[in-house]
Amino acid sequence: MEPTQNSFLSEVVQASGEKLQACYQCQKCSAGCPVAYAMDILPNQVIRHIQYDHRERVLSSKTIWICASCYTCSVRCPNNIDIAKIMDTLRNIAIRSGVKPGEKDIPLFHSVFLDAIKSKGRIHELSLILQFKTKTRDFLKDAALGWKMYRKGKIKLFPSKFGGGKEIQEIFNSFEKREAK
Amino acid sequence: MTEVSYYPGCSLHGTAREYDESIRGVADLLHIGLHELEDWTCCGASSAHCTSEELAIELAARNLAIAEKSNRELLVPCVACYSRFKAVEMELKEGSRKIRFPYQGNVPIRYSLDFFCNGTILEEVKKKRTKPLSGLKVVCYYGCLTVRPPKVTGIKEYENPQHMDHLMECLGAEPIPWSYKTDCCGASLVMTRTDIVRRLGQRILSMAKEAEADCLVTGCPMCQANLDTRQEELEKEAGERYDLPILYFTELMGLALGHKDVRKWLGRHITDPMKVLKGKGLM
Numbered sequence: 490m491e492p493t494q495n496s497f498l499s500e501v502v503q504a505s506g507e508k509l510q511a512c513y514q515c516q517k518c519s520a521g522c523p524v525a526y527a528m529d530i531l532p533n534q535v536i537r538h539i540q541y542d543h544r545e546r547v548l549s550s551k552t553i554w555i556c557a558s559c560y561t562c563s564v565r566c567p568n569n570i571d572i573a574k575i576m577d578t579l580r581n582i583a584i585r586s587g588v589k590p591g592e593k594d595i596p597l598f599h600s601v602f603l604d605a606i607k608s609k610g611r612i613h614e615l616s617l618i619l620q621f622k623t624k625t626r627d628f629l630k631d632a633a634l635g636w637k638m639y640r641k642g643k644i645k646l647f648p649s650k651f652g653g654g655k656e657i658q659e660i661f662n663s664f665e666k667r668e669a670k
Numbered sequence: 671m672t673e674v675s676y677y678p679g680c681s682l683h684g685t686a687r688e689y690d691e692s693i694r695g696v697a698d699l700l701h702i703g704l705h706e707l708e709d710w711t712c713c714g715a716s717s718a719h720c721t722s723e724e725l726a727i728e729l730a731a732r733n734l735a736i737a738e739k740s741n742r743e744l745l746v747p748c749v750a751c752y753s754r755f756k757a758v759e760m761e762l763k764e765g766s767r768k769i770r771f772p773y774q775g776n777v778p779i780r781y782s783l784d785f786f787c788n789g790t791i792l793e794e795v796k797k798k799r800t801k802p803l804s805g806l807k808v809v810c811y812y813g814c815l816t817v818r819p820p821k822v823t824g825i826k827e828y829e830n831p832q833h834m835d836h837l838m839e840c841l842g843a844e845p846i847p848w849s850y851k852t853d854c855c856g857a858s859l860v861m862t863r864t865d866i867v868r869r870l871g872q873r874i875l876s877m878a879k880e881a882e883a884d885c886l887v888t889g890c891p892m893c894q895a896n897l898d899t900r901q902e903e904l905e906k907e908a909g910e911r912y913d914l915p916i917l918y919f920t921e922l923m924g925l926a927l928g929h930k931d932v933r934k935w936l937g938r939h940i941t942d943p944m945k946v947l948k949g950k951g952l953m
Contacts, residue, residue: 524856555859557856558814559818560814560815563818577723578723581720581721592863594863599720600717600721606712606718610712612680612715613684614685615684618861637899638940641938643687643938644685645687653710656711657711659770660732664728
């Protein structure tokens with residue numbers, strides 16, 4: 490069956506390339522999911538909601554952010570639906586649509602991470618963590634662990650210098666243009 | 671002498687420094703020349719593919735285009751980078767997508783574990799082994815992206831992989847069968863939902879102890895950081911003592927091959943591996 494045009498279902502099918510109409514709700518994806526306990530709707534329910542065009546419910550869920558992209562669901566689906574890939578698609582759509590996310594810190598972390606790549610080209614772990622903490626204002630969390638790691642030589646204090654900057658800028662410029670559309 | 675291009679990725683210049691050092695050390699002993707990719711940039715990791723497919727493809731493709739300038743294979747030790755590169759390779763082969771980089775899709779992308787588990791290298795390892803890891807019981811922890819999804823990794827036994835176990839046998843160690851080989855440790859949520867990560871980590875460490883392992887071996891810098899650096903915190907919360915060293919497979923290769931810097935690599939771990947290794951007469 491082809492999805493109705495302009496429906497949420499057709500949008501997800503087209504963007505992910507996955508035929509999620511084939512889902513017959515066997516729930517194997519949710520049974521094997523290591524983080525299902527922390528989700529507000531289970532992976533099999535996400536698929537059903539998409540089929541019913543419940544756009545808002547899906548895009549504002551915790552689930553799409555809690556998914557750890559471990560691909561256990563995808564390899565166990567008897568209908569070969571790559572559910573983890575669909576979760577990526579849903580996160581992409583949620584960010585583009587500006588829906589209020591069900592989890593605050595996870596999408597925030599991704600945006601800080603991408604800002605770090607944009608400005609330096611590579612991830613300098615310490616700068617990334619400090620940037621993220623500036624946004625969440627949770628400076629004490631893991632501070633003792635950070636000190637231990639520093640003493641073991643695992644924390645590099647300064648980012649390394651290298652080129653590549655112009656091309657990275659171009660990649661981000663066109664990404665930002667697309668998002669603004 | 672085999673010559674390969676090398677993409678260390680961001681972690682190996684920071685928290686996973688001993689992974690980088692041990693790969694370079696082992697490659698040296700096996701006469702494999704590593705050429706670090708010139709001017710490489712971040713692959714975009716999970717944040718890019720969670721945000722925009724196009725952005726994820728372009729950030730990865732830039733590096734692949736650099737790698738394509740030489741005829742060498744590309745060795746990738748970080749499984750997140752590897753997974754991204756392979757996914758992008760697949761995407762570009764399948765579709766008519768246009769990218770800004772002149773990448774033709776001709777770079778053989780090799781994950782470090784798969785690379786070192788190759789038959790010729792294993793034979794070489796057996797020949798050059800100076801200190802067999804006799805009596806060392808290990809659990810091989812593959813994690814997620816080393817094996818999944820198989821359409822990306824090409825691994826056939828993705829529910830019960832054996833290649834790292836086989837490598838450990840070649841080093842003289844004793845790999846123990848256990849059921850958490852490919853369970854997720856939740857590393858992508860480590861900064862944001864530490865509560866979830868703690869729960870998943872506790873299960874893995876607890877099962878490794880139940881299997882009576884002396885140490886856990888991995889090839890993923892995120893899994894390693896997660897299970898090693900947070901172990902004390904997990905022990906406190908679970909009220910259980912793990913004291914389980916989390917080692918890179920390359921560190922154990924270096925130990926069996928008698929590399930002079932093994933002590934330095936192991937000295938960077940938060941959960942101290944020295945006691946166990948000394949107890950087995952390996953240090």
